[in-house]
Amino acid sequence: MKQHKTNMRKRHVIYGCISIVIFLIFVLPQHWQIPVEGASKDDWNTQTFWFEPWGSSVTHRGIDIFANKGRPVVAAHNGIVVFRGQLAKGGKVIMILGPEFKLSYYAHLESFSNANPRLVTAGERIGTVGQSGNATNKPAHVHFSIVTLLPYFWKVDSSTQGWKKMFYLDPNNYLINH
Ligand SMILES: [Zn+2]
Structure with a gap:
């Protein structure tokens, strides 16, 4: 007993x-951080979120952070790695579930970090910048998106695929300190 x-x-x-x-x-x-080591807001074009036309994706639902191939890619926030693998368009990608049920998505990586951690903290190295997936003929960059699992209905607008804005949030609002 x-x-x-x-x-x-x-x-x-x-x-x-x-x-x-x-x-x-x-x-x-949480405080979000730019997911490439040593990068600043000058390393991406803030106007490319929801830029169109954007190939088979129609609209560009993220930002492209340009950096030399091999530069460390880091977790933008604390969270749990929910996917690490190869996708046709994204190439080597990582998805991390984090604050307020938001997912961060990192694509076109050259490699994954050797460790395969489940729990990551903001700033922890998760891979390196590359050109995998459909970025083969483009300068090396990380395609970075933020997806909320809880729909933000008030973000929907009349732009092309504007209904998807309830899920895809503008990374500029999280990575740049206003
Ligand atoms: Zn992109």
Whole structure:
């Protein structure tokens, strides 16, 4: 009976800790950082979010941060790596679930960092800048998008594919300190 009680207490402590971690990662707003080491806002064109036409994607639902091939790509926020793999257009990509149920998406990487962490902290190296996927003939860059899993209906507008703006948020608003 006593042993049972101790186990119950232990379990409560573990669940308590997990809830706190989930709360800290997903609910609290966080400070975002530019996902390429040493990059500044001069390394991307702020006008290219929702730029069109943009090939088979129609609109460009992110920004392209240009940097030399091999420059470290870092996590823009604390979170959980939910995908790390190869996609046709994106090439080597990483997706991290983070604050306020937002996903950050990093594409065209040259390589992934050797470690395969599940939990990452803001600024942690996750890979390197490259030209994988459909960026083969373009200068090396990271295509960076922010997707919210909770739809922001008030962001929808009459632009091409404007309904998708409830999911794709403008990275300029997160990476540039106003
Ligand atoms: Zn892009």
